Amino acid sequence: MTLSRSAYADAPAERPDVAAEVDPAAVEAALDLLATRPVVVLTGAGLSTDSGIPDYRGPGAPARAPMTYQEFVATPEAQRRYWARSHVGWQRMGHAVPNDGHRALAAVDPLMLVTQNVDGLHEAAGSRRLVALHGRVADVVCLGCRSTSSRAELERVLDELNPDWVERHASVASNPDGDVDLDDTADFVVPACACGGPLKPDVVFFGENVPPDRVARCYAAVEALGTGGALLVAGSSLTVMSGLRFVKRAAQGGTPIVVVNRGATRGDPLASYKLEVGCSDFLTALAGRVSVVSGASGFPA
Secondary structure, three states: OOOOOOOOOOOOOOOOOOOOOOOOHHHHHHHHHOOOOOOEEEEEEHHHHHHOOOOOOOOOOOOOOOOOOOHHHHHHHHHHHHHHHHHHHHHHHOOOOHHHHHHHHHHHOOEEEEEOOOHHHHHHHHOOOEEOEEEEEEEEEEOOOEEEEEEEHHHHHHHHHHOHHHHHOOOOOOOOOEOOOOOOOOOOOOOOOOOOOOOEEEEEEEEOOOOHHHHHHHHHHHHHHHHHHEEEEEEEOOOHHHHHHHHHHHHHHHOOOOEEEOOOOHHHHOOOOEEEHHHHHHHHHHHHHHHHHHOOOOOOO
């Protein structure tokens, strides 16, 4: 089912600096749709901007090229550069707290919440049925023995090995994946695993594949929606196939799709409603609407 009404039709496509005119009727219709159906939610970096974490591709976001998996594993120098930057960035992302959007989704409690974010804020807000598609930056994995450990413990060791590093680079700009813009990293000391293997945050880097079991779980949840459910995308440009594939699968099954994102997304042509509104405001309104419709927290069964 594809509806014709859009909430951003009056913004000229060639003028990204012009704010989209929001159609209140479209917003209300989308809220009614989502509040009365089983829903799967897919979230992206735009949901965490209200927690102080910048996004990749939102309006005004600078172009950047994050380190790829192939670059990371290629040399010890690349790994040192990554950890030197990420050690500073962790002091910001690691202390971020859930915003109203995260809390609203925890209250909504959808059939499944699929997040492309690695910041752990959905978990901190109390979301239950969650797939962290790209992993969690709070976990560390050894590329040698594949053992996992706590990022907090690694950060303690990095502080001991690199005293004053964070303070010396406190003014550098943050990036959305938990690192910062920092080039001079030659004197940063990085520990290895007890087995001697290199340590990597347990997240999916660009150029690395999402574990197949996670993908299968998400596909199954989207396919189960059919024409009677709905897929909500919040805060994602859907630029990479990692998230876009679930939107395409929903469209193939005739599932209505609501996209809430400031700026164009690759899923817009498939959307029943594309809403150029803030994620936190929309999700807070949705949580209130769901509570009224169902008489309690959570979507109607």
